[in-house]
Amino acid sequence: MLAYPFMRYALTAGIFIALICAFMGVFVVARQTSFFTHTLSEIGFSGASFGVFIGVSPLLGMLIFTCASGLLIGLSGEKVGRREASISVFSGLFLGLGILFLSLSKNQSNYATSILFGSIVGIDKTSLLTLVVLSIVLLVVVTLFFRPLAYNSFDAQGAEYNQRFNQLISIVFLILLALTISITAQIVGSLLIFVLLTIPAQAAKYYVHTLNKMIGLTFIFVLAGVWLGLWLSFVTDWPVSFFITVIEALLYGSALLKQKISNAHN
Amino acid sequence: MENILTVSHLDLRIPDRLLFSDLNFSFPKNQLTCITGENGVGKTTLIKHLLNDLEHSRNQHVQTKLDRNKIQYVPQLRNIDDDYPLCIRDFVAFGIKKRRLPWNSGRIRRKIALILQETKLTKIADHPLGHASGGEKQRAYLAQALCAEPELLILDEATASLDTVSKNFLLKMLKNIMQKTDLTVLFITHDPELIAKYGDYELNLHDHTATLTKKEAQN
Numbered sequence: 001m002l003a004y005p006f007m008r009y010a011l012t013a014g015i016f017i018a019l020i021c022a023f024m025g026v027f028v029v030a031r032q033t034s035f036f037t038h039t040l041s042e043i044g045f046s047g048a049s050f051g052v053f054i055g056v057s058p059l060l061g062m063l064i065f066t067c068a069s070g071l072l073i074g075l076s077g078e079k080v081g082r083r084e085a086s087i088s089v090f091s092g093l094f095l096g097l098g099i100l101f102l103s104l105s106k107n108q109s110n111y112a113t114s115i116l117f118g119s120i121v122g123i124d125k126t127s128l129l130t131l132v133v134l135s136i137v138l139l140v141v142v143t144l145f146f147r148p149l150a151y152n153s154f155d156a157q158g159a160e161y162n163q164r165f166n167q168l169i170s171i172v173f174l175i176l177l178a179l180t181i182s183i184t185a186q187i188v189g190s191l192l193i194f195v196l197l198t199i200p201a202q203a204a205k206y207y208v209h210t211l212n213k214m215i216g217l218t219f220i221f222v223l224a225g226v227w228l229g230l231w232l233s234f235v236t237d238w239p240v241s242f243f244i245t246v247i248e249a250l251l252y253g254s255a256l257l258k259q260k261i262s263n264a265h266n
Numbered sequence: 267m268e269n270i271l272t273v274s275h276l277d278l279r280i281p282d283r284l285l286f287s288d289l290n291f292s293f294p295k296n297q298l299t300c301i302t303g304e305n306g307v308g309k310t311t312l313i314k315h316l317l318n319d320l321e322h323s324r325n326q327h328v329q330t331k332l333d334r335n336k337i338q339y340v341p342q343l344r345n346i347d348d349d350y351p352l353c354i355r356d357f358v359a360f361g362i363k364k365r366r367l368p369w370n371s372g373r374i375r376r377k378i379a380l381i382l383q384e385t386k387l388t389k390i391a392d393h394p395l396g397h398a399s400g401g402e403k404q405r406a407y408l409a410q411a412l413c414a415e416p417e418l419l420i421l422d423e424a425t426a427s428l429d430t431v432s433k434n435f436l437l438k439m440l441k442n443i444m445q446k447t448d449l450t451v452l453f454i455t456h457d458p459e460l461i462a463k464y465g466d467y468e469l470n471l472h473d474h475t476a477t478l479t480k481k482e483a484q485n
Contacts, residue, residue: 147360
């Protein structure tokens, strides 16, 4: 299957997606903002269809919508983003807006499914290059702010009083999350990115307990899911997204099982 | 007696009522001052207000030579549930200031090891914090704050959920550290036994005002 360029692109994209999902996923899980991440990917969908509607690239529309929402939530305090009611309201509203923009633009109606579910086997060299460049930028920023971001994510109350410019760090995090969703959504879809950002990191925390190991294991879990999913999809001709979701769910299930067994022994 | 922080002519109100009017007091340096008062009198609100003023360099009511980074506040409530995955060593390391590298240098690792030893956490340093007991968690919070090499340490009800042995252990450890460094401690508490045993001073908040009295700490 490596003879096909599209498979090589997809496998390479998997490495970079795994890298950013490893760093960002561990922080997302520590902050317990999984559902806000979900909302943000729906906002991303809405932004992409807005981009199609006004005739700029979907990526740009996505970046504008997600970054603006990240900034807004960051300024009004992250608690707002965690409230159940506001999550439902925003999820619904932005999905609705997304559908509106798509229907107004009368542009490819199958575009919706491609944004929502992605097309990892459909990427060309240009979109792979965009992904690689944007991922590297993101990883550089994460590395520069790594310690403050980790403190802010893993010990919100401690960081609030003992880390200077803590609110700024929260905003940086939300912008990074918006970036993560925007640059990966076109490839794995805005629904699947939520899976890759939350489930592998959730599973990893049952196996290991240091920051570095959590990031490492999350990377392995994401990469395993994406590569195995691509291979299974290649063999069976079923959708990649289906396989990736199932593999990640199985990983999470095994983590829970391991936890149950070790609890029973103690 | 040298003071580490002085408050003068401070009025403090929250949306529906006046908490304090014309507050004047000082915290003595290198002493353990217990901050006491009825529930709802505004102990935590007062401390948070002082921290906020210092953060934004508003110093008309608060005078101190301290750098804000040298003040560590250990909040009363923290979101650490049984599922909390991170090990104690990594949690404590968040307190380290002045570092740019994403990983820990050898010097930082040695410092963390020393603080873990001092707070009797070495044996469980690699366990997830979520599995630690109440007393161990409080020691981890303290250890994190000590990593910042603070000159002023503020503990908010740190012993409220601890049994007699654990709380005495925590306070003895703190007194021990205070003797070795020039650390000043403010301790918000309700516990008369601890105030009598360990307090050098008591700042009692009552009727919109505050009185500082010297205590004869037995330890």
